[in-house]
Amino acid sequence: MAEAKSAVAATNGTKRLADAVRAAKIAAAQRTDIVVDIREADRARLEMFADELQPIMDAVPLDDDLFDxxxxxxxxxxxWIDATAHVVMGRDRRTYRFVRETRLGRVTLVESPELRFVVDRVTDYIAERIVERDKALAVFDGLGSRLSAPERPVQTLTAPITPAHDAPLRLPQRPRSTDFVIALSWMMIGIVVGIGVLLAIIAARGTHLF
Structure with missing residues (x-):
């Protein structure tokens, strides 16, 4: 009898576990359905946003790689508006959030349940990005510097210019007074040396000049 009761208890326990597993699967399926429903609802609202923004998207050239x-x-x-900005639905599933990814994190530019208001703000953002790109291109094209630079007058050459390295190197001529002073200096040096040699000879022979 005891073994029969334990077998019945084990059977009842197995059934309860199976029921719990079945209930968990049903709950997971329901949560999945809810997630799918929420995702589809968000997508439907974003498609409405895209329809409102379509005239602006048509105005942007197809080969413009600034927007996506x-x-x-x-x-x-x-x-997605471009590589950093996009529109997403808020937690209440009715509010449109226009956000942008920056180095400091995500920044909310506009948040409103009014579809038209968010479309207008996104249109302003697109216009600002176009102006910023045009300014950046104007800085690097060099057109402004060329227009602001003064014109240099054109000089007419009447005679050919001889390069400096083709001219012979000439030393400046010394005045004649300089040559005379140099000759007189050498003569005085010769006299002093002669007297010194003569005195040395006399001293060697032990003879006095006077």
Whole structure:
């Protein structure tokens, strides 16, 4: 009897575990359905936003690589404006959030449940980005510096210019007085040396001059 009761208890326990597993699977499926429903709802609202922004997107040239108008999939769908800015739905699933990724983190530029208001702010952002790019290109094209630089007068050459290295090197001529002073100096040096030699000879012979 004891073994039969334990077997029944084990069977009842197995059934309870199976019921719990089945209930967990049902709950997980329901949560998945909720997530899918939320994602689809966010995507539908972002598609409405894209429809409102379509005239602005059509005005941007197709070969313009500054903007990337794309609706991305995932757990949180996003409508990308460029590489750093996008529109995403808020937690209440009714508020549009226009955010931008920066070095300091994510910055919310606009947040409003009014679709038209967010579209206008995104349009202003697109215009500002275009102006910033045009200014950056103007800095590097050099046109402004060329226009502001004064014109140099054109000089007409009437005679050929001889390069400096072709002219012979000539030393300046010394005046005649300088030559006379040099000759007189050498003569005085010769006299002094002669007297010195003569005195040395006399001293060697032991004879006095006077």
């Amino acid at each position: 108008f794309t609706l991305s999939n995932g757990t949180h769908p996003r409508f």
